[in-house]
Amino acid sequence: MNLPDVVVVVAVMLGVTYLGHQLSGSITNRRGFFQADGSLPWWAVSASIIATVVSAVTFVSVPAAVFADGGNLTYFQVILGLAAGKVVVARLLARPFYLSQGVNTSYEYIGARIDARTGEFSMYLGLLLNLINSAVKLLTASLVLDVISGWGLPGCALFVVGVSILWSVLAGIKTVIWTDFLLFVLFSMGAVFALLFVSLNIQQSITDAALWLDDQAKWVLFDFDTDPGKRYTIWAGVIGAVGLSIAQASTQGTWQRVRACRTVKDAKKAFDVAALFYGVHVVILCVGLALAVFYGERGVSPELAAQLTQSPDRIFPYFIVNELPVGISGLFIAAIFAAAISTLDSALTESSDLTVNHIYQRLLPQQSEAHYLLASRLFMMLWGLLFFAAAMFFSRYQGVGLLELTFKLPNYFYGAIFASIVLARYAIGRFSTIILGFALATLSVLMMSSYGIAFFYWCPVSGLLMVGVVWALDRRGWEPSGVVTR
Numbered sequence: 001m002n003l004p005d006v007v008v009v010v011a012v013m014l015g016v017t018y019l020g021h022q023l024s025g026s027i028t029n030r031r032g033f034f035q036a037d038g039s040l041p042w043w044a045v046s047a048s049i050i051a052t053v054v055s056a057v058t059f060v061s062v063p064a065a066v067f068a069d070g071g072n073l074t075y076f077q078v079i080l081g082l083a084a085g086k087v088v089v090a091r092l093l094a095r096p097f098y099l100s101q102g103v104n105t106s107y108e109y110i111g112a113r114i115d116a117r118t119g120e121f122s123m124y125l126g127l128l129l130n131l132i133n134s135a136v137k138l139l140t141a142s143l144v145l146d147v148i149s150g151w152g153l154p155g156c157a158l159f160v161v162g163v164s165i166l167w168s169v170l171a172g173i174k175t176v177i178w179t180d181f182l183l184f185v186l187f188s189m190g191a192v193f194a195l196l197f198v199s200l201n202i203q204q205s206i207t208d209a210a211l212w213l214d215d216q217a218k219w220v221l222f223d224f225d226t227d228p229g230k231r232y233t234i235w236a237g238v239i240g241a242v243g244l245s246i247a248q249a250s251t252q253g254t255w256q257r258v259r260a261c262r263t264v265k266d267a268k269k270a271f272d273v274a275a276l277f278y279g280v281h282v283v284i285l286c287v288g289l290a291l292a293v294f295y296g297e298r299g300v301s302p303e304l305a306a307q308l309t310q311s312p313d314r315i316f317p318y319f320i321v322n323e324l325p326v327g328i329s330g331l332f333i334a335a336i337f338a339a340a341i342s343t344l345d346s347a348l349t350e351s352s353d354l355t356v357n358h359i360y361q362r363l364l365p366q367q368s369e370a371h372y373l374l375a376s377r378l379f380m381m382l383w384g385l386l387f388f389a390a391a392m393f394f395s396r397y398q399g400v401g402l403l404e405l406t407f408k409l410p411n412y413f414y415g416a417i418f419a420s421i422v423l424a425r426y427a428i429g430r431f432s433t434i435i436l437g438f439a440l441a442t443l444s445v446l447m448m449s450s451y452g453i454a455f456f457y458w459c460p461v462s463g464l465l466m467v468g469v470v471w472a473l474d475r476r477g478w479e480p481s482g483v484v485t486r
Contacts (some may be wrong), residue, residue, distance in 0.1 A: 004325035008330030011338065013163060015180050016338075021055040022147040040177055042266035042273070045257050048180035050271060050277040051187075051342035053082070058284060059187060059336050060140055064313045066288025067295075073285055077237030078456070083275040085245020086361070090271035092425060093249050095482070098267050102486025104357050106255035106421075112484045113424040117431040121438075122420045123358050125413060126251055127351060132169065132409050135390030136345040141340030142222065142391065143313060145333075157391050161384040164344040165357030168352075169377040176345050177260060184277075190335030191283045197324070200288035202297065209293045213250060216296075219290055231454045240456025249458055250421030252350040291319060319459035344387065352379040408455045415441045422467055427479040431468040437466035 065071050096109075103109045107126060110121020138157055145156035165177050202209055213219055223233045230236065248254070261267040261429070295315075307314050320332045356376050361367075384458070416438045423429045441462035449457055471478075 001328075002326045003331060004327045007332030008327060009334045012186070012331070012334040014338070016186075019165060019182055025035030025378060036163035039262065040260045042261055042270040043262055044177055045266075046270040046273040046277065047184040048084070048177040048342075049257055049274040049341040050280070051184040052346045053248075053343070056163065056409065058281065060143075061313045062281065062284045062314050063288035063291055063316045066285060067291045067315050068215075068308075068312055070190060071288065071292075072195075072218050072231035072236070073289075074220055074223050076221055076233050076282065076285060077223070077232060078241050079242025079278050079285075080283045081280040082281075085242040085249075086275040086278075088140070088242060089249040089254070090268045091480075092241055092246065093421070094258055094271060096425060096484075097255055098261070098264045100448040100484035104485050105354060106250055106252050107354065107358065109484055110250070110420055110424040111256070112481075112486070113482075114115075114425045114429055114434065115431050118420070118429070119422075120358070121431070121434070122250070122417065123354055123419060129410050129413055129417065129425060130251065130347050130351050131390055133137045134344055134387045135394050136209055136383045136409065137343050138374070138387050138391040139342060139394050140313065141182065141337065142395075143311065143317075145337075153395055154388075157388050160344065161388050163337075164341050165384045167341065168345045168348040168380045176349050177382070179345065179374060181341045183342040186338045187342075188280050188283075190306055190332055190338075191280055191287065194287050195283055195290055197328075198287065198319075199292050201323075202290070202292075202293050206296065212293060212296065213289055216292065218292060222308070228453045230259045232455065233454075236456035239460050240454075240458075243418055243460035244411075244414060244456075244465055246421065247418035247463070250351050250417050253346050253359075256304055256350065267382055275354075279314035283293060287316070291315060292330055293318075293321075328404045343378045347387070347412055348380045348383050351383040352376050355379045355383070387484050406434065411455045411458040412445055412449075414459040415445060418459055419466035419470070422463070424483045427476070427482075428474050430474070433473045437469040440469055441466040 044311065058389055063073060065075060066073065097106070100112075103112050103121070107119045107123035109119075110122045111117075138151070138160060142153045142156035145151065148152055151159075167175055197204070201316070204212070210219075224231065224235075224393045225233050225234070226235065228236075258267045259271065261270055304318060305317075307318070317336070318328050319337075324332060346423055356379060358377055360379070361372065364371075419437060419441065420434070423434070444462045444465050445458045448461065449455075
């Protein structure tokens with residue numbers, strides 16, 4: 001990485017740090033640190049919602065999936081499902097989460113709606129999923145920095161973790177949301193600029209390029225095949241992504257963002273508008289098309305071809321380092337880091353919130369707010385180290401493609417999380433039936449995996465199975481308001 005690029009990256013990171021800190025204000029208690037005292041505008045929260053899912057995995061791996069031999073635009077079907085999922089979440093959970101009283105986390109909410117043991121079980125499962133997701137996304141960001149700097153994966157991962165911890169400890173969720181807003185603007189501009197830059201440097205006309213892409217079958221957008229083993233079909237993409245969105249909405253990150261809004265109406269609006277922000281994913285898809293034309297004209301060197309065989313996600317970082325002018329490439333490097341850090345700082349805040357409220361406070365009760373605030377910051381550092389260790393473990397699997405790794409690993413457990421929040425929303429079940437449903441859901445995932453059923457189906461199928469079993473065994477009537485009052 002050239003000195004001008006280093007200067008640009010450092011300047012962007014320092015600028016975002018300063019602005020995020022200034023916008024956040026002071027923090028005196030855990031409610032302000034983890035829930036922002038209901039003081040943030042809906043549009044900032046909306047940008048933060050989408051920033052946590054537009055990770056470096058998206059920024060790097062989605063163009064790579066389109067660029068690869070046989071790649072096309074069928075990932076668009078997943079984008080549709082993810083966008084629809086945000087609209088569903090706005091109507092399913094925004095009002096109950098915002099109006100509930102006497103609970104501080106989404107898992108306390110589950111415990112209050114079902115029973116305490118179910119809330120605890122869901123909390124530990126949520127922490128496990130957070131660890132898996134964050135480790136994979138950290139690995140992707142580290143891979144990008146390694147291509148650029150040659151520092152090695154461990155050094156790169158420590159750099160990303162360090163910046164994420166810094167932003168998280170400043171003012172908790174306030175800093176996270178404001179920095180996420182700034183970073184969303186940055187990587188959105190980076191995606192648009194990348195598309196324009198590559199398109200302007202293609203030698204053939206746009207019409208000829210479009211015809212060439214058609215010859216390569218890159219324009220395939222929808223696949224209505226009902227084969228359950230196919231990964232990117234309209235059925236797997238939309239059904240699976242909606243289920244995934246509901247499962248992710250049960251996490252503490254969603255609870256924090258809903259409670260950070262000023263009104264229930266604002267909370268719903270934040271999720272609805274976040275669905276529109278998935279347009280950034282479409283731009284990133286188009287970057288993959290542009291890269292295919294660009295290297296289709298120039299060819300791929302034997303060295304690059306060998307790298308792509310071992311790590312297929314390196315094509316966009318390679319383009320940034322080798323094709324963009326010095327200085328401009330620094331902006332793109334900063335944009336990719338923005339995508340990575342906007343996901344990781346949210347995960348650190350979420351994990352620390354759960355650890356302090358569910359575990360630490362029970363071990364050391366009746367301490368001062370200053371004590372718990374300090375503990376919250378220290379646990380952010382601890383979780384950062386755990387994310388680093390898990391990322392190094394997952395690095396041995398990067399050859400399968402990080403986009404697949406990102407979706408596949410969490411789907412072993414997402415069905416149970418999906419079912420837990422749906423059952424809690426309507427106050428259905430008890431711990432014994434929840435455990436039975438969880439066991440059957442896990443068994444169904446293992447069976448679907450062994451039969452080669454696409455992992456996008458795992459969450460909705462296993463989750464609905466668990467909901468059906470628990471509902472059938474429940475002896476109470478369901479309660480539709482979803483609001484906890486204590």
